[in-house]
Amino acid sequence: MTKTLRVELGADSYPIVVGTGLLNRVGEILTPHVKSGKVLIVSDAFVKARYMPIVHRRLTDAGLDVNTVEIPVGEESKSLAEFSRIQDSLVANQLDRGSTLIALGGGVIGDLGGFAAAVYMRGISYIQIPTTLQAQVDASVGGKTAINHPKGKNLIGAFHQPKAVVIDVDTLKTLPQRDIRSGLIEVIKMGVIRDEPLFEMVAENLEAILNIEAATLIEMISRACVNKAEIVAKDEKESGLRMVLNYGHTFGHALEALTHYNSYQHGEAVSIGMNCAAQLAVQLGMFSETAFQRQRSLLKRAKLPLTFPADLTPEAICDAMYLDKKTLGGKRRLILPTRIGEVVIRDDVDDRQVLEVISQCF
Ligand SMILES: NC(=O)c1ccc[n+]([C@@H]2O[C@H](COP(=O)([O-])OP(=O)(O)OC[C@H]3O[C@@H](n4cnc5c(N)ncnc54)[C@H](O)[C@@H]3O)[C@@H](O)[C@H]2O)c1
Ligand SMILES: [Zn+2]
Structure with a gap:
């Protein structure tokens, strides 16, 4: 069961795929939206343990060179320190202008990962795989990315539209009520x-x-x-x-x-x-x-x-x-x-x- 919608933004238009069993098909779904072979998946500790293995395997099977970075769980991670760690990982893994960042997780990972992608090499592609309902119905769509400043939430950010959003509703089965x-x-x-x-x-x-x-x-x-x-x-x-x-x-x-x-x-x-x-x-x-x-x-x-x-x-x-x-x-x-x-x-x-x-x- 899958539905595909489109955010119409001219050259920046992108699809939103909503369905079940999508993590298992993430290789075939995402390869058309990935320019070169290198990707960096950003996720938090919980999401990494639960959902990274399947996403990693399917993207590797699709021929991509998959790198990962783990961010501590929680809103505190929308920080300059974690932003820097992602930049370090992008550099260390030699991602270039044609590479893609994949944000796998809730709104924190989407906002932080999206912002990291917005500025690395003046902007590389990113893809959202939201795993919370909040992120699936709101944060992952629209291209607002940000980190927090000690004086206020989302004070440092950029508009940067994703290349695609993949919403697998099965992930909601592990989300607390x-x-x-x-x-x-x-x-x-x-x-x-x-x-x-x-x-x-x-x-x-x-x-x-x-x-x-x-x-x-x-x-x-x-x-x-x-x-x-x-x-x-x-x-x-x-x-x-x-x-x-x-x-x-x-x-x-x-x-x-x-x-x-x-x-x-x-x-x-x-x-x-x-x-x-x-x-x-x-x-x-x-x-x-x-x-x-x-x-x-x-x-x-x-x-x-x-x-x-x-x-x-x-x-x-x-x-x-x-x-x-x-x-x-x-x-x-x-x-x-x-x-x-x-x-x-x-x-x-x-x-x-x-x-x-x-x-x-x-
Ligand atoms: N960019 C936007 O337009 C926009 C819009 C709304 C909210 N936001 C931002 O989104 C953030 C909040 O998003 P959130 O509520 O997703 O928070 P979150 O990313 O912190 O996730 C909440 C918790 O759920 C866990 N989790 C994630 N997926 C899970 C799953 N499938 N099963 C079990 N646990 C899971 C995470 O590990 C975390 O502990 C805020 O920082 C907010 O500013 C952004
Ligand atoms: Zn809100």
């Missing part, structure tokens, strides 16, 4: 911002999704990727439209920063953020109570959190929203829903209203 639920928020978000049928599909098939039923996942992930691909095709460098992907994220990023990125998974913080943004939209008279309840009930069924933790104050959350890097010229931009399937960008909501709605979301 908490990560599945957290990654699912990006699909629900996509439903709310522009695809009501996708939102309904998740609502109707939630149990199958959480049980990792392949056909449902292939359908859902493909539809999420089509949406992301369409947005990216219209706004590759995030000058406007792409901003709608930040629905729930302005509140969510504030919560993640205030809790030092170690209490909430990204998707959990975004879930609280979406609930809060939707509540604000209701209070501004632009989103119906019924639509609000539809979103709330799906987040609840997915066992995603809806309220801020009691040890934070509304003022601290409101202040932290200004520090989010998506704030433009001191203005806080909010993505607010008008119905399930449509959002607008607003920069005219005053602090008092934001503060009031945050205090109701505890």
Whole structure:
């Protein structure tokens, strides 16, 4: 069972292959996208142990010269130090301009590996093989690559489109349920911002999704990727439209920063953020109570959190929203829903209203 989609970016267009058993066929799938024989596979310790052997074997069988580098598990690896280690490995293994970097892992590996590929020899090809739901429906598509600075997440990065994305849904069988639920928020978000049928599909098939039923996942992930691909095709460098992907994220990023990125998974913080943004939209008279309840009930069924933790104050959350890097010229931009399937960008909501709605979301 395989679906192939395309991100349309002129000369930089690329396919996204979604299916089961793809790691086993990775040689035949990837050889058309690899120019010369040399590749470097970047992965983290867990992914390397679990999935590297098959990928390594299949690529070697396909005649490629396969080198590997292992990165410690975790967000801390999106660092200059690990970036440097990848550059060292690219040099030591003599990868040249025609070589390809393969990012095999979650969003951390995709962002770090993608950035390493973006700058090595002023840019070499890279391929994404995402193994978390978060990376499969979001991080691996769109060409945003980055590492973190001690003062902020993703502050150092580049736009660099992959040559191909291979999504094997079988890899989700080893992913903890908490990560599945957290990654699912990006699909629900996509439903709310522009695809009501996708939102309904998740609502109707939630149990199958959480049980990792392949056909449902292939359908859902493909539809999420089509949406992301369409947005990216219209706004590759995030000058406007792409901003709608930040629905729930302005509140969510504030919560993640205030809790030092170690209490909430990204998707959990975004879930609280979406609930809060939707509540604000209701209070501004632009989103119906019924639509609000539809979103709330799906987040609840997915066992995603809806309220801020009691040890934070509304003022601290409101202040932290200004520090989010998506704030433009001191203005806080909010993505607010008008119905399930449509959002607008607003920069005219005053602090008092934001503060009031945050205090109701505890
Ligand atoms: N570039 C973008 O557009 C974009 C978009 C969204 C998020 N991101 C980035 O993605 C990162 C988060 O991605 P993530 O949630 O995938 O984190 P991650 O890469 O840290 O993976 C989470 C954990 O899952 C493990 N793992 C990976 N695959 C697994 C599998 N199949 N089975 C079991 N465990 C597995 C990893 O070892 C890790 O411990 C953040 O750094 C975020 O900034 C980037
Ligand atoms: Zn997100």
